[in-house]
Amino acid sequence: MRRRRRSASLSERLLGGPVLWIGLVGLTAFALGPFVWMLLTSLKNRQELYATPLQYLPRHVTFENYVDAWTSPITPFSRFFLNSLWVCSVTMIATTVVSVLAGYAIARFRFAGRDTLLLIFLATQMFPSVLLIAPLLTQWRALGLIDTYQALIYSNFSFTVPFTVWMMVGYFSSIPRELEESAMIDGCSQFGSLCRVVLPLAAPGIAATAIFAFVVSWSELLFAISFTTQTNMRTLSAGLLYMVGQYEVQWGPLSAGVIMSTIPVAVLFTFLQRHLIHGLTAGAVKG
Amino acid sequence: MSTVALTGGGRRARPLLSLRTRKLLTGYAYLVPAAVCLLATVAVPIGKAIQLSLYNDVLYKPQDYHFVGLANYLRLAGDPVFWLTLWNSFIWVFGSVVLQFVVGFATALLLHQAFRGRAVIRTVMLLPWIIPGVVVGLIWEWLYQPNYGVINDLLINAGWLHDRVAWLSNPDLAMAAVIFTNVWRGIPFFAIMLLAGLQAVPGELYEAARIDGAGVLDRFWHVTLPLMRPIIVVATATRIIWTFNYADLIFVMTSGGPANATQITSTYTLLQAYSNLDFGYAAALSVVLLLIMLAFTAAYLRVTKGVEEA
Numbered sequence: 001m002r003r004r005r006r007s008a009s010l011s012e013r014l015l016g017g018p019v020l021w022i023g024l025v026g027l028t029a030f031a032l033g034p035f036v037w038m039l040l041t042s043l044k045n046r047q048e049l050y051a052t053p054l055q056y057l058p059r060h061v062t063f064e065n066y067v068d069a070w071t072s073p074i075t076p077f078s079r080f081f082l083n084s085l086w087v088c089s090v091t092m093i094a095t096t097v098v099s100v101l102a103g104y105a106i107a108r109f110r111f112a113g114r115d116t117l118l119l120i121f122l123a124t125q126m127f128p129s130v131l132l133i134a135p136l137l138t139q140w141r142a143l144g145l146i147d148t149y150q151a152l153i154y155s156n157f158s159f160t161v162p163f164t165v166w167m168m169v170g171y172f173s174s175i176p177r178e179l180e181e182s183a184m185i186d187g188c189s190q191f192g193s194l195c196r197v198v199l200p201l202a203a204p205g206i207a208a209t210a211i212f213a214f215v216v217s218w219s220e221l222l223f224a225i226s227f228t229t230q231t232n233m234r235t236l237s238a239g240l241l242y243m244v245g246q247y248e249v250q251w252g253p254l255s256a257g258v259i260m261s262t263i264p265v266a267v268l269f270t271f272l273q274r275h276l277i278h279g280l281t282a283g284a285v286k287g
Numbered sequence: 288m289s290t291v292a293l294t295g296g297g298r299r300a301r302p303l304l305s306l307r308t309r310k311l312l313t314g315y316a317y318l319v320p321a322a323v324c325l326l327a328t329v330a331v332p333i334g335k336a337i338q339l340s341l342y343n344d345v346l347y348k349p350q351d352y353h354f355v356g357l358a359n360y361l362r363l364a365g366d367p368v369f370w371l372t373l374w375n376s377f378i379w380v381f382g383s384v385v386l387q388f389v390v391g392f393a394t395a396l397l398l399h400q401a402f403r404g405r406a407v408i409r410t411v412m413l414l415p416w417i418i419p420g421v422v423v424g425l426i427w428e429w430l431y432q433p434n435y436g437v438i439n440d441l442l443i444n445a446g447w448l449h450d451r452v453a454w455l456s457n458p459d460l461a462m463a464a465v466i467f468t469n470v471w472r473g474i475p476f477f478a479i480m481l482l483a484g485l486q487a488v489p490g491e492l493y494e495a496a497r498i499d500g501a502g503v504l505d506r507f508w509h510v511t512l513p514l515m516r517p518i519i520v521v522a523t524a525t526r527i528i529w530t531f532n533y534a535d536l537i538f539v540m541t542s543g544g545p546a547n548a549t550q551i552t553s554t555y556t557l558l559q560a561y562s563n564l565d566f567g568y569a570a571a572l573s574v575v576l577l578l579i580m581l582a583f584t585a586a587y588l589r590v591t592k593g594v595e596e597a
Contacts, residue, residue, distance in 0.1 A: 020400055023397045027397065027412060031475075034430055038429065054437065102317060102321035108314070109314030126528045130560070131333065136328070137566075158324075221420060221539075226561060236419070261422050265418060265419070269417045270410050
């Protein structure tokens with residue numbers, strides 16, 4: 001970043017100083033405040049949670065809400081967590097393989113209908129997911145896949161694949177063709193040059209794509225509530241909603257569940273935000 | 288084309304055409320898995336949805352399953368709730384996107400400045416955007432809670448409110464409350480997109496404008512905004528489509544209530560399928576949703592094409 005701070009006018013100094021800091025503090029507080037409140041809630045015991053007047057800070061910090069949520073037999077949060085972990089991991093791996101191949105093909109081979117295909121991938125992202133619920137439910141029922149992980153994983157492809165292919169096309173296009181060509185002249189096959197030259201170079205992009213697929217699957221709610229009926233098959237999102245329906249909203253365990261559902265995606269995102277942001281904006285910003 | 292010519296030059300022994308055909312076949316082979324995924328989870332289901340919309344298909348009344356032609360669409364045209372949901376969708380999309388854009392732009396301008404700890408602040412500000420919709424809905428339900436919610440408490444302590452307000456069960460306030468939540472969630476999206484746009488504006492242009500005597504506001508209006516027009520169009524259009532389709536948040540927070548005050552078309556479709564199990568009607572609603580989105584997308588692609596060529 002180059003800074004241009006010679007002979008700054010008064011308005012510029014105001015914008016660079018007080019306005020900047022007040023704005024930053026305000027926006028950060030706005031973004032973080034609700035999380036902080038949820039965290040405080042999850043650390044309070046029942047009396048403190050429902051105290052009048054409102055008690056802002058927990059006087060006796062307790063982790064019983066976390067233990068309750070995690071071990072509850074009626075709403076087994078640990079099971080929801082593992083379900084989500086499995087569904088999202090498989091979705092992530094499968095999506096990544098599929099989109100690496102397709103992205104590479106679209107970026108490297110000039111075949112008929114290439115632009116149409118890209119347009120289809122783009123348009124698919126704009127379909128409402130409620131559109132798919134009734135037909136997919138009919139389809140999974142016919143195949144006997146209700147209450148299975150497969151139904152959730154396959155359904156997730158409908159929104160992960162179009163976007164990740166789009167991202168991969170962007171990454172592969174930014175790798176110079178000449179590298180592959182020289183590898184192929186040296187005797188590599190097309191597939192060999194993909195594995196030995198392109199994939200290592202695209203590794204950060206592929207990682208970002210994978211994380212993206214994981215994070216969006218982690219948030220998925222509508223398929224999860226529609227295609228599972230047993231408590232044991234609920235994912236985190238569906239499970240949290242189920243907790244609301246079961247308890248006459250017990251905010252203690254629920255807030256603990258909310259915090260525990262947030263942590264994995266927050267951590268993943270923090271590690272990879274630079275690459276993710278690059279991937280998300282690459283298509284939108286022209287040179 | 289250039290690839291073929293180049294590699295062809297490297298291996299003169301093989302006939303050009305067969306290499307080219309082979310490459311094409313490899314290309315198609317790489318596309319097969321993605322095509323299968325999308326056929327099975329998008330294309331076939333959409334066809335199925337169109338078919339379902341022509342049938343009376345209520346899940347718990349299998350004996351009534353029969354072809355009804357356009358009856359579901361006629362029912363939809365005469366359904367006052369459907370028309371209400373269209374209007375609600377408009378308010379929901381308009382309110383959410385305008386506010387997200389304004390605050391997101393302000394955030395992007397702030398994050399564009401160089402200051403210590405910028406990376407940390409940026410990550411923190413993006414958090415609301417990456418967490419699951421259910422989590423967002425539940426967090427805000429708790430904040431809005433009439434008796435133990437912190438929002439009422441803060442507003443009363445500040446003297447701006449006299450009595451506790453039931454934000455989500457008051458028909459006059461519920462829509463504003465869910466929109467506010469959606470704004471909280473969507474600001475980071477605009478912040479990221481617009482920040483990328485800001486960083487792509489060449490610094491020399493500001494320098495030149497400054498030498499010509501342009502003030503901060505002049506530079507914003509005459510340098511920043513025109514150059515960012517493409518990304519503004521793309522980001523806004525994407526967000527409009529996404530918000531129109533988005534059902535999770537309202538479904539979690541109010542289920543479209545009270546008395547359909549927050550019922551948008553996508554949550555109405557969801558309720559028909561999920562709660563009423565009326566698949567025929569839900570399918571007809573979703574086909575209408577799809578048509579609206581296709582019309583919007585076509586218009587959007589036309590506009591962005593114009594922007595890119597300009």
